Amino acid sequence: MRPCSPQTFLCLLLESVLPDPYREAIIGDLIEQYTLRVESTSRFRASCWFWSQACRSVPPMVWCWLCSGNCFLNMSVAVGVFIVMATLKFAADLTISKLVSPDQTTDVILAPIVFLTITAIGGCVAARIRRGATLFLALMVTITVAILIELKVCSSPVPWWYQFGFLTLGPLAVMITPTLFGPLKQQGSVT
Amino acid sequence: MKRGELLGSLEHIILLALVRLEGGAHGMIVRREIEERTGRNISIGAVYATLARLEAKGYVSSFAGEPTPQRGGRATRLFRVEAAGKRALQISEQTIRSMSAGLKDRWGTI
Numbered sequence: 001m002r003p004c005s006p007q008t009f010l011c012l013l014l015e016s017v018l019p020d021p022y023r024e025a026i027i028g029d030l031i032e033q034y035t036l037r038v039e040s041t042s043r044f045r046a047s048c049w050f051w052s053q054a055c056r057s058v059p060p061m062v063w064c065w066l067c068s069g070n071c072f073l074n075m076s077v078a079v080g081v082f083i084v085m086a087t088l089k090f091a092a093d094l095t096i097s098k099l100v101s102p103d104q105t106t107d108v109i110l111a112p113i114v115f116l117t118i119t120a121i122g123g124c125v126a127a128r129i130r131r132g133a134t135l136f137l138a139l140m141v142t143i144t145v146a147i148l149i150e151l152k153v154c155s156s157p158v159p160w161w162y163q164f165g166f167l168t169l170g171p172l173a174v175m176i177t178p179t180l181f182g183p184l185k186q187q188g189s190v191t
Numbered sequence: 192m193k194r195g196e197l198l199g200s201l202e203h204i205i206l207l208a209l210v211r212l213e214g215g216a217h218g219m220i221v222r223r224e225i226e227e228r229t230g231r232n233i234s235i236g237a238v239y240a241t242l243a244r245l246e247a248k249g250y251v252s253s254f255a256g257e258p259t260p261q262r263g264g265r266a267t268r269l270f271r272v273e274a275a276g277k278r279a280l281q282i283s284e285q286t287i288r289s290m291s292a293g294l295k296d297r298w299g300t301i
Contacts, residue, residue, distance in 0.1 A: 011263075021268070022218075022239045028258070028265030029219040029235055035261055057236020064240035 007034070007050050016175035017058055019065035019132060026057060062135065070132055077129045078136035085122040089114065108158060112165065119170045120177040127178030134178060138171035145170055198283045201241045202250075204229065206272060206280050209251060215269035217256070218242065242270055250276030 014027050030053055037046035092114045100106050119141055126133040149163050198206065208224040209216060216224075218238045225231055225238075245251045256267035272280075 018236075022243060024265045025218060025268035026235055026239055028262035028267055029217060031263040031265065032259075032261050033219055053235055056234035057239075060234065060237045060240040064243050 007047065007054075010051065010054050012176055012179055014054055014058070016179045017135065018061050022061065026061070030054060030057075065132065070130075074130050074132040075136050077126055077133035078140060081122050081126040081129070081133065081137055082140050084125070085118050088118050088121075092118065108162070112162075112169075115166060116169060116173050119173040123174035123177045124181065126174070131178075134175055138174040141170045141174055142167065197286060198279055199241075201233070201237065202245060203280070203283055204231075205238065205241050206245065206250065206276055209270060209272045210277070210280065215254070215271045217267045217269050221270070245276065246270075248275075248279075249273060250279055 011027060011031070014030075015023060018026055030050060033053075034046050034050045037049055096106075096110055096114070100110075122137060122141075123134055126137045145166050149167065204225055205221060208221045208228075212220060212224060218235055221242070222233060222235055222238045225233060242251060242253070246253055250273060251270050252273050253268050253270045256269050258264050258266040
């Protein structure tokens with residue numbers, strides 16, 4: 001049985017976003033209900049229900065977790081990791097500029113690779129220190145990228161989807177990588 | 192529960208649902224009970240967020256259940272009402288009852 005197969009990405013996202021100790025229970029409830037709905041209605045309708053429930057469930061859970069008192073500690077960890085990430089990015093850019101001759105094409109290709117690698121590492125480190133810090137870190141990455149896009153720091157002209165990629169994939173890398181590769185991956189399979 | 196402090200509407204409804212379900216129920220069962228009785232379509236996240244709040248207040252307690260294949264191998268979390276929760280419900284009900292006492296005739300004019 002593959003009860004969550006059409007929602008693999010969503011399950012992964014929920015696993016990254018939802019706070020402990022109710023994460024497992026919420027995702028489990030959704031999968032169980034989805035399976036029942038697939039049997040009683042159609043797969044499409046069950047998927048719609050799953051998506052709507054998942055999207056509506058995140059804000060109250062995140063708000064509840066933000067009000068729980070761990071907020072300051074998580075934010076401190078996120079700021080610390082963010083500073084390390086910024087330093088790493090600066091060092092990587094410096095090394096690349098010394099190793100490779102400054103060329104716009106190389107820059108456009110290497111920039112997302114470096115960026116995503118650093119955000120993924122940052123996400124894993126933050127999650128290892130405090131699980132809740134990843135949410136703040138993702139938020140900080142989003143804000144920083146948005147500001148950089150607005151300030152037009154990119155030297156070469158790039159299409160909108162290139163910038164949009166940074167804006168969406170950066171926070172996603174922070175949130176999802178710890179769930180995918182980190183020690184936090186639970187025994188529950190996201191099939 | 193402090194004097195004068197009332198339960199929120201969702202807190203109230205969820206506590207009542209847990210009392211009805213007896214023994215221990217997980218979030219989705221609570222959600223379904225509320226939907227069937229009130230017609231309110233609330234998200235599972237809102238149910239769990241409220242249950243978390245109630246647990247922090249000591250009105251409900253939770254324990255982990257067994258993971259099942261139907262749940263993708265994920266454990267369930269069962270909730271039950273504690274004595275403090277039942278007391279809070281009684282106080283809340285009493286307050287609402289005393290506030291609405293004698294207003295039955297006025298409903299038509301409001």
